[in-house]
Amino acid sequence: MTLTEDKLDATFAALADPTRRAILRRLAGGAASVSALAEPFAMSMPAVSKHLRVLQRAGLIVRGRKAQWRPCTLNAKPLKQAALWIDHYRKFWEESFDRLDAYLKDLQCKGKKHAK
Amino acid sequence: MTLTEDKLDATFAALADPTRRAILRRLAGGAASVSALAEPFAMSMPAVSKHLRVLQRAGLIVRGRKAQWRPCTLNAKPLKQAALWIDHYRKFWEESFDRLDAYLKDLQCKGKKHAK
DNA sequence: TGGTTACGTAACCGGTTGGTTTATTACATG
DNA sequence: CATGTAATAAACCAACCGGTTACGTAACCA
Numbered sequence A, B: 001m002t003l004t005e006d007k008l009d010a011t012f013a014a015l016a017d018p019t020r021r022a023i024l025r026r027l028a029g030g031a032a033s034v035s036a037l038a039e040p041f042a043m044s045m046p047a048v049s050k051h052l053r054v055l056q057r058a059g060l061i062v063r064g065r066k067a068q069w070r071p072c073t074l075n076a077k078p079l080k081q082a083a084l085w086i087d088h089y090r091k092f093w094e095e096s097f098d099r100l101d102a103y104l105k106d107l108q109c110k111g112k113k114h115a116k
Numbered sequence C: 001t002g003g004t005t006a007c008g009t010a011a012c013c014g015g016t017t018g019g020t021t022t023a024t025t026a027c028a029t030g
Numbered sequence D: 001c002a003t004g005t006a007a008t009a010a011a012c013c014a015a016c017c018g019g020t021t022a023c024g025t026a027a028c029c030a
Helices: A003-015 A017-027 A034-038 A045-057 A078-086 A090-095 A099-116 B003-015 B018-027 B034-038 B045-055 B079-087 B090-094 B100-112
Strands: A061-063 A072-074 B059-064 B072-074
Touching: A003 A017, A003 A045, A003 A078, A003 B003, A003 B018, A003 B100, A017 A034, A017 A045, A017 A061, A017 A072, A017 B003, A034 A045, A045 A061, A061 B090, A078 B072, A078 B079, A090 B059, A090 B079, B003 B018, B003 B045, B003 B079, B018 B034, B018 B072, B034 B045
Parallel strands: none
Antiparallel strands: A061 A072, B059 B072
């Protein structure tokens, strides 16, 4: 398994949680401290800290240091790889009204008729 | 949390596994039976069957029925939503040589020493 | 010096995940 | 009907995840 593939694991896994996606959305508006990031969520700070660690290990955020604050900053570069991977399938979701879609419907139809 | 957001959970989680990504890649070449999908992997068929269930619950595959075979077909539509979500951050990874990048470097620098 | 603030670490807990082996269902064919 | 094949179901296991509470630490401030 290539290194890029390996990173995709971490990237997609990091994106698979609504709290972490919300944190990224917040960071798109600028750097923020941990407590500022934690504020909108009904969870303890250690929980948020864990989410940040996941994001950091996926390379999606960078953590600095300023006195007693650890400002987090968005780093979107891993998202580029994720976007490229997904984009290989673009033609499939743009084929909505084509042969493929008709075939899918046909398949499901046969499935139900047989499985009575 | 919106319904779309909820589906993103399942989509990204499904993509976070190399086996499942490989299955999708294989299905991009056309429908396939479970045993055909299992063949390249060093794991039992029930394990592949579980991966397929994850992909199905994420809506990424559709399963038909033809005699004792359950052909799987790619359904890329959930990927469209994932691509749209990621695309909100495109400007951030295209800003490689801009203010943001400089700020990141500055932040890390301040972490180690003091401002220059 | 001692207190407060911001954050991390450690230990723990219930639920989920990714895999196994074994058994079972569904179908086709001799 | 008996047998073989394709696939799922069930039971089990170790590892991981997302959350908690309790405690530790580093920097600021009075």
